[in-house]
Amino acid sequence: MKIIHVADFHLGASPIKLEADKKRERKKEIIDNFYRLIMYAKEHGIKAVIIAGDFFDVKEPRIKIAQRIKEEIEEAKDISFFYLRGNHDEGVFDNEALPENLHLFSKDVFSFFEIEAGVCICGKEITENSAGYDFDGLRLDPLKINIVVLHGNLIKGVPVLKDDINIKNLENKNIDYLALGHIHKRSEGVIDERGSYAYSGCIEGRGFDEAEEIVYRLKNVTSSEKVKDKENSFYEAGKSEGSSSKETLKRESTASEETLKRESTASKLVRINESFESDKEYYKGFYVYDTESKQKEFVSFCKRRIFNLRIDLTGSKSENEALSVIKDMVADAKEKMPCISAIDIVRVTLEGKVDYNFTTLSDRVVNLFGDRFFYFEVKVKLSKFYNASDYLEDKSFIGEFIRTVMESIDNEEQRALIIETGLKVFKRKEGKR
């Protein structure tokens, strides 16, 4: 039997700042996700769906949304839904008529559901005013497949908050799978020799705090290309002769023929982290747990992905150069990261230290890429790098400061740091005058 484990839909929550029509669209598609999930379950023969809390964003969701969810559940008669309410949606659906295939959990005791012979789902909601979960009532038959549902922080040690779950208290309780909600980033691990746990994460990211980060740094890259057309290549060779370009032409002799290779060195943005390469590894979606194999599989399911492309521009010489390497990088990204597409939500964060003014950079990057994605923004976290040699001859307090540091500090790294810090202070004081 296959079971979906999903959590943290936060239905009804506001997505990131968008224009009015896009905001409506985004809100709608976050709610549509649940219907898409039901369709997925039907297509894949899934018989049960566990919702591990924060299904709704608030304790009193809009009647229209709540009603629609109930109708969608009722229509999917062949699937049983097990909804454990979290800290955001505490008490939702209490004292309401529910579809027969929708089951809620309680705060007071562990609720048990035997969903098929030998397969048990149980769970307990967060109890008010208590430090951590109380697992005294958790008695599981070692001969059954036991799935436990909880919403809170998995910790090692003494619980402090009411939603703290001490993993030690769950050891040797015959748990096969612990389906967790609350933490929006997907993660998984083991409880003991028998059981494992997983946070499915939220199904759809809303803000950039839930973005996948990709980090780029500026590096000198030497690339060589073979020049195919001989005539053409000689013409090109003639052109580059005497120019100040770093391009060089090498003649390579092989047994049969001569080919020309052009080598050029250019600054390029190179990706630093390799956390994910494909759609599947992207962390927004749900788990499918198979009670027969006791294996879980993650399914990436979000409609739009949120990316923060952090670009370190240290080493760039001008706004124009910065713009050109960013242009190359985004063109490259389409090839190298097919997971970023036009429907996604993308932020470019510009970081690092440069020694030029970058007042128009943000607008120019927005102009280049603004309409390529569902939403695009640029955040500038660049800082100005001060060049000590500019002040070395100055008959001023700053000049005196630089000369003193140059004479008395040998360590280059230390010197740079002191000069930079000092100049920042001087510049700030200058500005106040």
Ligand SMILES: [Mn+2]
């Ligand atoms: Mn929560």
